Amino acid sequence: MEKYLVVIPTVNERLSLPKMVQAVLKxxxxxxxxxxxxxxxxxxxxxxxxxxxxxxVSLIERPSKLGLGTAYITGFKWGIQRGFRYFIEMDADGSHNPDALPWFIKEIEEGVGLLIGSRYMNGSISVVGWDFRRLLLSKCGNLYASLLLGLGLTDMTSGFRCYSVQALQAIDLDGVHSTGYSFQIEMAYRVDAAGFKVHEMPIIFYERNYGSSKMSKRIVREAAILPWRLRIERLSGAVARTLFRKKYVKEISG
Ligand SMILES: Nc1nc2c(ncn2[C@@H]2O[C@H](COP(=O)(O)OP(=O)(O)O)[C@@H](O)[C@H]2O)c(=O)[nH]1
Ligand SMILES: [Mg+2]
Structure with missing residues (x-):
């Protein structure tokens, strides 16, 4: 049986998907x-x-557009049940080059929980085909999320990445809030919070040639709110832990 599961979420990707799937199967x-x-x-x-x-190749069909985040969670649960060891996220639209897969595997198998394919490593920008507005949105989104969450990553929103099964099992997948693209930020945060290594490696991102982007204002809004939600969650967790510790110390010291 295969060890690696590539999960590809799709909404109307007939023109790009076949090439992607065939390139992965090589x-x-x-x-x-x-x-x-x-x-x-x-x-x-x-x-x-x-x-x-x-x-x-396998297929899960859902009845309506339920969001990128929930599509991945559904795929991860499916793969965990079937014994896959590593889980790769990839877009269907040709933005992510399947030739990079062996590089992901090499590093993830060295004990990393999440390996992110970054477009912004070493101070450079490896994106082909974006206009300035889209680039600015992505760069500012990344800067905003990393300032608020402090993970020291260059590309928290990248959707070309690989998780170990141990990292996914350590996370409460039903507790992941994000339905849209902020899913990527939230997962990086949760893998790090669960104590796993989160590393990056450089990739080149190619804007799609066919079909259309599913990015919307609602998705951008969700991504703007998410880092604050995670910070509040972290703070309330710390308060709860402090209160519990005080109560525990009181109890054992009589
Ligand atoms: N199943 C599913 N896939 C989605 C959804 N939204 C986006 N996708 C897929 O996620 C991938 C990335 O989406 P895309 O629109 O290319 O995002 P962009 O590259 O940021 O413009 C593509 O394969 C889309 O078909 C969704 O709600 N459900
Ligand atoms: Mg795309």
Whole structure:
């Protein structure tokens, strides 16, 4: 059985998905799970077609567009139940190059909980095809999240990344708040908070050639609020721990 599960969330990605899936399958040991949210362009039909010729691809179909975050959580739970050891997130639209997969595996197997493919390492910007507005949104979003959460990462919002099963099992997956792209920030925070190493490696991000982005104002709003939510959660956790410690010390000292 394969060790590595590549989870690909899709909404209307018929034009890009086949190339991505075929490029992943060129690498031994990888299984692809597509989590499709009610695509109407033939995406799930194409996946069913390929499933009839290989047992290294699976499909979960959901009834409506339920968000990137919940698509990944659904995929992770599916893979944990089936015994996969490493979980890779990848977009369907050609933005993430499957040729980088062996590099992810090499480092994650050295005991890292989460390995993020970063577009912004060593002070450079490795993005092809974004206009200035989109780049600014991404850079500012990253700066904002890292200032508030202090994880010292260059690209917390990157969606090309790999988790170990131990890191995913240490997190309460049902307690993850984010439905949209802030999911990436929240997961990096939670893996770090669970005591696992979070590392980065450089990748090049290519803007999609086909289909359209699902980014919306609601998704940006959710990402703006999330770091504050996590800070409050951290603070209330610390207060609860202090109160518990005081009560415990009082009890054992009589
Ligand atoms: N299943 C599912 N996939 C989604 C959803 N929103 C986005 N995606 C997928 O997530 C990946 C990244 O989305 P995309 O729109 O390209 O985001 P962008 O690269 O930030 O513009 C693509 O494969 C999308 O099809 C969603 O609500 N559900
Ligand atoms: Mg995209």
């Amino acid at each position: 690498h031994d040991g990888f299984h692809v799970l597509v989590v499709d949210d009610a695509s109407t362009d033939g995406t799930p039909e194409w996946v069913k077609e390929i499933i009839s010729s290989t047992d290294r």
